[in-house]
Amino acid sequence: EFDGNLKVTNAPFDPLEITDKIQAENYVAMDGVQIEEDSLGTPNIGWINDGDWTQYYVNIPAAGSYVLTGRVATGSEKESVITVTDSTGKILGTLSVDPAKSKGWNDWYESSTKITLPAGKQKLTFTYTGEDTYLCNVDWYNLKADPTALPQAKMHNASLSVSRVPYSHASIALMVNAPANDYVVHLVGVNGKFIGSQRGHGEGLAEFGVGAPLAPGMYFAIVKSASQQKTMKLTVH
Secondary structure, three states: OEOOOOEEEOOOOOOEEOOOOEEOOOOOEEEOOEEEEOOOOOEEEEOOOOOOEEEEEEEEOOOEEEEEEEEEEEOOOOOEEEEEEOOOOOEEEEEEEOHHHOOEEEEEEEEEEEEEEOOEEEEEEEEEEOOOOOOOEEEEEEEEEOHHHOOHHHHHOOOOEEEEOOOOOOOEEEEEEEEEEEEEEEEEEOOOOEEEEEEEEEEEEEEEOOOOOOOOEEEEEEEEEOOEEEEEEEEEO
């Protein structure tokens, strides 16, 4: 429903999961913008003036850094800015709309920035500012976890890998890669006899039979890191 200030509120509403694109026209509140269709008949928001805004309700799965991307177009010759704020009015980041990258109101390109968000349901407000009469069109926004700032817990779940490497000073040499984790390598004989252990962190070389060569035969290496485990069957000639 509209009031005298051309503000609209679509409530009640469900938060948009950030795995989905936020279609620009799916705002929960706005001031000034209009919904139109591009040359392909796809809805977008346009007729955007300085000071207009749109608001979206999102559900963020985990606190951290996110890459915010907007698909924008402009026929203006002047740069405009989209400022993103949280429910307290705190500025989270800005997207620029560069006329050098768009030659018309349907000439779309993607503009991105990084923002930090808490976990949970929250409202984000996008305010449009610029010096021209009409600033830009917006097709959609998207939020993705920042791949350059993965939480430590994510790194701990990285895959454990083990490979045997030739090494003249040891009967058995194993290259272990346990990203951001401690690891332990236990070596046992085919009859279950314990031979020895090597410990390390991250990436390292586990050596057995240095100085005193291992007897020829079959061995098993059990490699453990966090919740992961790998077993390798090894032969010494």
